[in-house]
Amino acid sequence: MPPVPKDAELGPLFSRLxxxxxxxxxxxxxxxxxxxxxxxxxxxxxxxxxxxxxxARSILIHSEAHFDAFDQAFGVVFQGLEGAALExxxxxxxxxxxxxxxxxxxxxxxxxEKLGLDELIRLFEERLKxxxxxxxxGNKWIGTGGTSPFxxxxxxxxxxxxxxxxxxxxxxxxxxxxxxxxxADLVLDVRQIGAALRRLRELTREGSxxxxxxxxxxxxxxxxxxxxxxxxxxxxxxNVRVVLLLDVxxxxxxxxxxVSRLLTAAKQAHHLRELRLYYFHNCVYExxxxxxxxxxGIPVEELIHTTQRSYKLILVGDALMHPAELLxxxxxxxxxxxxxxxxxxxxxxxxxxxxxxxxxNPEPVQxxxxxxxxxxxxxFPMYALTLEGLTEGIRELVAGKGQSxxxxxxxxxxxxxxxxxxxxxxxxxxxxx
Amino acid sequence: MSNKAFNRxxxxxxxxxxxxxxxxxxxALCLERPxxxxxxxxxxxxxxxxxxxEALGLKLIRWHVKSTTKAQDGLYVYDTxxxxxxxxxxxxxxxxxxxxxxxxxxxxxxxxxxxxxxxIDEVDKADLEFPNDLLNELDLMRFTIHxxxxxxxxxxxxxxxxxxxxxxxxxxxxxxxCVFHFIEFPSPxxxxxxxxxxxxxxxxxxxxxxxxxxxxxxxxxQVRKPPSTSELIDWxxxxxxxxxxxxxxxxxxxxxxxxxxxxxxxxxxxxxxLH
Numbered sequence: 008m009p010p011v012p013k014d015a016e017l018g019p020l021f022s023r024l025x026x027x028x029x030x031x032x033x034x035x036x037x038x039x040x041x042x043x044x045x046x047x048x049x050x051x052x053x054x055x056x057x058x059x060x061x062x063a064r065s066i067l068i069h070s071e072a073h074f075d076a077f078d079q080a081f082g083v084v085f086q087g088l089e090g091a092a093l094e095x096x097x098x099x100x101x102x103x104x105x106x107x108x109x110x111x112x113x114x115x116x117x118x119x120e121k122l123g124l125d126e127l128i129r130l131f132e133e134r135l136k137x138x139x140x141x142x143x144x145g146n147k148w149i150g151t152g153g154t155s156p157f158x159x160x161x162x163x164x165x166x167x168x169x170x171x172x173x174x175x176x177x178x179x180x181x182x183x184x185x186x187x188x189x190x191a192d193l194v195l196d197v198r199q200i201g202a203a204l205r206r207l208r209e210l211t212r213e214g215s216x217x218x219x220x221x222x223x224x225x226x227x228x229x230x231x232x233x234x235x236x237x238x239x240x241x242x243x244x245x246n247v248r249v250v251l252l253l254d255v256x257x258x259x260x261x262x263x264x265x266v267s268r269l270l271t272a273a274k275q276a277h278h279l280r281e282l283r284l285y286y287f288h289n290c291v292y293e294x295x296x297x298x299x300x301x302x303x304g305i306p307v308e309e310l311i312h313t314t315q316r317s318y319k320l321i322l323v324g325d326a327l328m329h330p331a332e333l334l335x336x337x338x339x340x341x342x343x344x345x346x347x348x349x350x351x352x353x354x355x356x357x358x359x360x361x362x363x364x365x366x367x368n369p370e371p372v373q374x375x376x377x378x379x380x381x382x383x384x385x386x387f388p389m390y391a392l393t394l395e396g397l398t399e400g401i402r403e404l405v406a407g408k409g410q411s412x413x414x415x416x417x418x419x420x421x422x423x424x425x426x427x428x429x430x431x432x433x434x435x436x437x438x439x440x
Numbered sequence: 441m442s443n444k445a446f447n448r449x450x451x452x453x454x455x456x457x458x459x460x461x462x463x464x465x466x467x468a469l470c471l472e473r474p475x476x477x478x479x480x481x482x483x484x485x486x487x488x489x490x491x492x493x494e495a496l497g498l499k500l501i502r503w504h505v506k507s508t509t510k511a512q513d514g515l516y517v518y519d520t521x522x523x524x525x526x527x528x529x530x531x532x533x534x535x536x537x538x539x540x541x542x543x544x545x546x547x548x549x550x551x552x553x554x555x556x557x558x559x560i561d562e563v564d565k566a567d568l569e570f571p572n573d574l575l576n577e578l579d580l581m582r583f584t585i586h587x588x589x590x591x592x593x594x595x596x597x598x599x600x601x602x603x604x605x606x607x608x609x610x611x612x613x614x615x616x617x618c619v620f621h622f623i624e625f626p627s628p629x630x631x632x633x634x635x636x637x638x639x640x641x642x643x644x645x646x647x648x649x650x651x652x653x654x655x656x657x658x659x660x661x662q663v664r665k666p667p668s669t670s671e672l673i674d675w676x677x678x679x680x681x682x683x684x685x686x687x688x689x690x691x692x693x694x695x696x697x698x699x700x701x702x703x704x705x706x707x708x709x710x711x712x713x714l715h
Contacts (some may be wrong), residue, residue, distance in 0.1 A: 049471075069476075069610075070620070202606055
């Protein structure tokens with residue numbers, strides 16, 4: 008019989024689930040955590056691990072995009088515990104009824120009321136870190152390192168099943184990882200892109216006055232000593248205009264499906280005031296093309312002259328090319344194309360003209376450590392073409408403080424994804440400063 | 441403390457409920473939190489509320505959200521135009537504003553004597569701020585009618601079921617308060633069960649053949665709008681009514697219009713399945 012965890016060990020165990028979730032960048036706060044505690048105290052998990060799995064997922068997770076991370080975290084924390092779940096139930100309930108055993112002192116509990124949520128979460132994380140370290144130094148009765156005495160999916164006689172025949176246990180459900188395809192950092196469908204693009208909006212009152220301004224009418228009528236004075240105003244309209252530049256062909260071919268979905272979503276985004284779409288190949292030179300076969304086009308200078316600085320510029324490309332294509336005159340990929348200015352000159356011209364820009368890169372962030380990508384990401388805030396990257400990027404595009412802070416924010420996000428600081432290269436930075 | 445007596449949702453007639461969904465409904469009931477349902481279109485998000493209400497023996501109040509819906513509409517509407525109109529013709533007592541206050545769906549769900557199920561359908565259709573504007577009312581389950589200073593407080597907290605089609609992201613503060621459930625696309629086994637609920641006397645071979653075609657269509661990556669459960673049920677009804685033989689389903693893809701709604705998709709599907 009495997010050793011049953013003692014009461015004192017359950018606190019760390021459960022808070023470890025919270026820690027594992029947050030380590031996977033799932034936004035779980037104290038509100039959700041306390042709600043879960045209440046649900047458990049009410050017995051809503053039916054004293055089983057499967058019940059706990061469903062309850063915890065319903066309460067802690069708010070998006071199917073995080074289900075997979077939840078399954079992983081759950082697997083790590085509760086691996087091997089399943090068989091013992093029945094026996095631990097009583098201890099579990101006893102522990103859950105008393106939040107003080109949550110390893111927060113009375114003082115800290117009192118402070119919860121006073122602290123802001125951010126502060127609270129910070130404290131909480133610190134607390135959890137301490138706990139984890141202490142815990143891992145202990146006897147390791149839940150093994151992640153393979154020393155666990157329990158077997159995963161073993162035939163334990165005490166194994167718990169719910170829902171009678173055919174029901175599946177929590178570990179099996181978590182182990183299947185059925186929600187992999189919903190992860191925000193993996194896939195993008197037209198609908199998801201559409202949802203992200205909907206954030207592109209700045210409502211302003213412009214144009215013909217066709218809406219009754221009720222407050223204004225009342226004010227004016229009162230000033231008019233009761234004689235009716237109708238005041239009209241223009242309706243609120245979205246004022247966002249977007250210039251979308253797409254890199255097509257060559258190294259972009261593997262990403263063709265993702266880019267075509269983005270294109271479909273952009274064309275369906277009727278809420279945009281204006282959408283201008285151009286194509287380029289590998290790098291932008293003096294001309295941008297209106298068709299993907301590079302026949303018709305307009306000079307970049309014309310684009311700059313006919314667009315206001317407030318237009319939002321979105322570029323989609325992998326920024327992967329030979330450095331000469333970016334840095335040398337005559338470096339364009341087509342032999343017949345003799346460009347007098349290097350590609351970087353035109354990119355800089357675009358970056359200087361538009362106040363808000365965004366570069367979406369379909370390459371995975373891990374492969375961005377490459378000269379031309381780093382050069383380009385010095386000029387434009389670069390985000391990954393994933394649901395997460397797109398959402399973050401568009402948020403920055405609409406609400407950010409402008410180009411340089413956008414580039415810094417994108418870099419921070421990239422460093423967070425890589426888990427290490429980005430290298431600096433004065434030789435590269437020289438080109439873009 | 442445990443197993444507090446409350447109205448538990450076990451099963452619904454005419455609706456197949458997965459374990460996870462049943463747990464989520466019960467969590468929402470017991471924690472008195474809104475239940476947020478997401479999932480592909482056509483997986484039965486909207487109809488669930490009706491079935492839960494029926495199973496629990498509660499009244500259902502629906503609030504269908506549109507792009508122009510404001511949070512205030514759900515609480516109450518003060519019909520100033522009617523009052524102005526009446527004042528000119530002297531039809532009613534216009535001194536009492538109360539006559540011109542009409543409760544919205546949310547207000548109504550608070551004001552009724554018994555617990556009700558309130559469905560807020562397609563919450564993502566409305567403005568981005570809409571869910572945030574409802575936070576306070578959904579938390580406290582009470583609000584004040586400013587014109588008359590009357591407070592409407594829920595005597596029995598309604599079970600609030602909210603559906604979203606993922607058209608817009610919902611604000612974090614709103615999400616934190618909800619019990620969330622994502623209705624997965626049914627596996628073929630579950631789908632068989634679901635179809636049986638709707639078409640009890642369907643011929644086995646017809647069901648097997650059409651399910652095979654249905655999942656094949658969903659598997660084609662180029663299909664822009666994959667068919668959903670509700671479309672499958674419609675298609676089966678059409679096949680059954682027309683008396684289509686199970687043998688031709690795979691060969692001819694009859695009545696494909698019930699499953700695929702885009703011209704390009706029909707082309708793609710025919711190329712992929714028929715050859």
